[in-house]
Amino acid sequence: MSNIRVRYPPSPTGEPHLGNIRTALFNWLFAKNNKGKFILRVEDTDRNRLVEGAMESQLEALKWLGIDWDEGPDIGGAYKPYTQSERLDIYKKISDRLIQDGFAYKCYCSQERLAQMREGYKKTQSIVGYDRKCRNINSLELGEINNEKSYVVRFKTPLEGKIIFNDLVRGQVEFENIRLDDFVILKSDGFPTYHLANVIDDYYMKITHVMRAEEWLSSTPKHIHIYNSMNWEIPEFAHLPIILAPDKSKLSKRHGATSILEYRRLGYLPNAMVNFLAKLGWSLDGETEKIETSELISNFSLKKVSKSGAIFDIDKLNWLNGVYIRGLTADELTFELLDYWKIFPSLELPVNIDYDLLKRIVPLISERIKTLNDAGPLISYFFSDTVKYKKEQILQKGLNFSDVNIILEKLYSEVIAIDDFESNVIETNLRNFVSESNYKTGQVLGILRVIYTGLDVAPPLFESMEILGKKHCVSVISRAIDNMKSS
Numbered sequence: 001m002s003n004i005r006v007r008y009p010p011s012p013t014g015e016p017h018l019g020n021i022r023t024a025l026f027n028w029l030f031a032k033n034n035k036g037k038f039i040l041r042v043e044d045t046d047r048n049r050l051v052e053g054a055m056e057s058q059l060e061a062l063k064w065l066g067i068d069w070d071e072g073p074d075i076g077g078a079y080k081p082y083t084q085s086e087r088l089d090i091y092k093k094i095s096d097r098l099i100q101d102g103f104a105y106k107c108y109c110s111q112e113r114l115a116q117m118r119e120g121y122k123k124t125q126s127i128v129g130y131d132r133k134c135r136n137i138n139s140l141e142l143g144e145i146n147n148e149k150s151y152v153v154r155f156k157t158p159l160e161g162k163i164i165f166n167d168l169v170r171g172q173v174e175f176e177n178i179r180l181d182d183f184v185i186l187k188s189d190g191f192p193t194y195h196l197a198n199v200i201d202d203y204y205m206k207i208t209h210v211m212r213a214e215e216w217l218s219s220t221p222k223h224i225h226i227y228n229s230m231n232w233e234i235p236e237f238a239h240l241p242i243i244l245a246p247d248k249s250k251l252s253k254r255h256g257a258t259s260i261l262e263y264r265r266l267g268y269l270p271n272a273m274v275n276f277l278a279k280l281g282w283s284l285d286g287e288t289e290k291i292e293t294s295e296l297i298s299n300f301s302l303k304k305v306s307k308s309g310a311i312f313d314i315d316k317l318n319w320l321n322g323v324y325i326r327g328l329t330a331d332e333l334t335f336e337l338l339d340y341w342k343i344f345p346s347l348e349l350p351v352n353i354d355y356d357l358l359k360r361i362v363p364l365i366s367e368r369i370k371t372l373n374d375a376g377p378l379i380s381y382f383f384s385d386t387v388k389y390k391k392e393q394i395l396q397k398g399l400n401f402s403d404v405n406i407i408l409e410k411l412y413s414e415v416i417a418i419d420d421f422e423s424n425v426i427e428t429n430l431r432n433f434v435s436e437s438n439y440k441t442g443q444v445l446g447i448l449r450v451i452y453t454g455l456d457v458a459p460p461l462f463e464s465m466e467i468l469g470k471k472h473c474v475s476v477i478s479r480a481i482d483n484m485k486s487s
């Protein structure tokens, strides 16, 4: 067991995003690859943005994808609690200490004053940030300030020099201190800001590698300042590339779902999703697309994480999911589908589906579906005695209704005469029938396809007929004949 410890600390502010879970996955793969620990933490200090049920969604998404954690809010661990709102004492203690040691100060500026200040910046178009009024308040003035008055605690960022650090993905990164602002570390409600809580927790939870999305890069110098002022060892940092749409714009709903749970609802397989997410910014060799989770674990390395934005390509995900579906045995796909419909019932199918029947059906569709959700409409005819179709559908190219009548009558006697109702026998008989008739294969089989399935493009006909059974097949033809007559 190595000492490597990484963390995934979501803020429960909504459904887990593709980008969030990609970050979780990279951390998890890194931990597994290094035989380290993966820690889950709840960063719920921004009380205004909390969304009820958001953390449950995070856990659900991780569990669905098989991303497990060694320590976390639900299972505890040596450094509990793992929920920031339960750690307020620690943050207050460190904030006090930073004030005492001269690294931070109380700021009493009112919201109105700060708003005025920002307005002024707008006019002069100068750098937006706190003007440091309270930083230089002398002790005499401090005494005058009513202790009851609300305040925030700000970090006293050095006014010169710079922070230089080595990012494991981006190499050497530099930030000028003068550009950093005296950022708030403790808010007036007594809650820490992200910066303070994040650093304190990473330190106390003995995190060795901080791997997070690129958008947090500009926070890192602030964090390093806090580490330095506390004399704490600084962890390694790795900022993961942003995820972009194919046109390199910001990924949004119009490029496909952004919530990971939406992909579950849409019928993607968890291992296909893991494979797809792993390739958003990481690659094995620049070409291999299908990489099973075990291979991802054994090959994952930060050296192969790219600096440039990762392109989210829904077509690739659909293709990859199809590859994973085709890689399943009939038993596995049957299980997957039944599990899926248990959570997301299909409108086209009955509630209880017989396992053995479904297992006979799945080989007919595994080549034809890209997601589990595609299966319902494609196989509903196996579960319905009266498939609906329009009369025009039955009218195959080059035929008129009287042709269709004739064909149906003949098919009735053909099908009823087949004793051994197996797909290959059915096929031989029907093909012989076609070749001896004046009609084309497509016309005759097209009629059967429509009356049995109601679909214009359907799973293989003869295999379907075998599964539907002779009795059903005969009665459907006879009903079709009646329908033709009745109109």
Ligand code: GLU
Pocket: 009, 010, 011, 043, 198, 211, 212, 213, 216
């Ligand atoms: N709570 C932050 C988020 O929601 C965590 C950022 C970090 O990993 O430091 O993304």
